[in-house]
Amino acid sequence: MQLLLTTLLFLVSSAIATPGSPVLAAAPAATTPVSFVLVGDSTTNNDTVVDSGGWGNGFCASLAKNTPCINTAHDGATTGSFIAQGLFNKSLAAIKGEVAKGRRTLVTIQFGHNDMKIAPPASMGANLTIMVNAIRAIKGEPVLVTSLSRRNFFPNGTINDALGPWADETILISQQEKTHLLDLHKASITYLQKIGQAAANRLSRTLNDTTHLNANGTIVFGRIVANLMNASYPNQLPIIANPTLTNQINKGIPSF
């Protein structure tokens, strides 16, 4: 008995003392490969100016090499136009393709910037619910994302935000439909207020474009999305850590 116990203790301690040993490596093994499909407007899209536009490129670049990350977001889209123009059908086709390969397929959905120009939040909410159900029907996993903040500041340094009710609606739908939620709206406001207007402007695609991002902006906000994703699915996803950028984001130190 004593010998057995000693042997067991030895086995356990030697396993702990040997990082990468088969015993330790066993835990995260057998994970299904993951793909991502992104649905949204220009604040997610990979825009015409290479690597600018939305956070999508930066998010995709935060993933392990060879992780499919298909950005189907479209400039100017509302939830309604995205469905009516057949863009959502293209997203569904991409999701089907990944699911058919046996991959766990996470689908981010972020709208609000254009929806707010045409209808009250509940209209977007109804369309988000349609999207969530359609994605689930083909075995994708919807992940609702609240709108990236615009970079409009009051003179006192706080963000002048108009997207709040659309972010709240997205949160409501995530609760009703029991989806994962990434509160990018909140995280981006917190970050922007810490770095301030001058540093925020350096992330804009062009001077005074407080909506779209340049390549550096996609890196920063893509990383914020990656970190929110990792927080929502701790250590389950092929996200490559970037401790330097993450530390700067958490502390509100400008990276560019």
Ligand SMILES: *[C@@H]1O[C@H](CO)[C@@H](O)[C@H](O)[C@H]1NC(C)=O
């Ligand atoms: C973004 O678009 C450029 C071409 O304009 C392409 O080379 C790049 O792979 C795209 N990135 C993503 C993440 O889709």
Ligand SMILES: *[C@@H]1O[C@H](CO)[C@@H](O)[C@H](O)[C@H]1NC(C)=O
């Ligand atoms: C939601 O979709 C409906 C059509 O089903 C459309 O009338 C409405 O404008 C859409 N809402 C938004 C905010 O796009």
Ligand SMILES: *[C@@H]1O[C@H](CO)[C@@H](O)[C@H](O)[C@H]1NC(C)=O
């Ligand atoms: C999207 O696909 C569905 C099912 O095939 C079809 O009924 C619908 O008309 C399509 N929508 C558009 C806008 O093409």
Ligand SMILES: *[C@@H]1O[C@H](CO)[C@@H](O)[C@H](O)[C@H]1NC(C)=O
């Ligand atoms: C900053 O200014 C805005 C607009 O005047 C105001 O609504 C907000 O309460 C102010 N915030 C702080 C923290 O002073």
Ligand SMILES: *[C@@H]1O[C@H](CO)[C@@H](O)[C@H](O)[C@H]1NC(C)=O
């Ligand atoms: C940007 O905004 C500033 C201040 O409002 C203005 O003076 C300048 O002309 C604008 N620049 C461009 C390129 O629109």
Ligand SMILES: *[C@@H]1O[C@H](CO)[C@@H](O)[C@H](O)[C@H]1NC(C)=O
């Ligand atoms: C994901 O979150 C876990 C738990 O907080 C953390 O230990 C890990 O470093 C994070 N991974 C990445 C890639 O950021």
Ligand SMILES: *[C@@H]1O[C@H](CO)[C@@H](O)[C@H](O)[C@H]1NC(C)=O
């Ligand atoms: C991004 O940041 C780098 C390093 O600070 C800078 O050289 C580059 O000009 C920036 N790119 C844009 C598009 O502002």
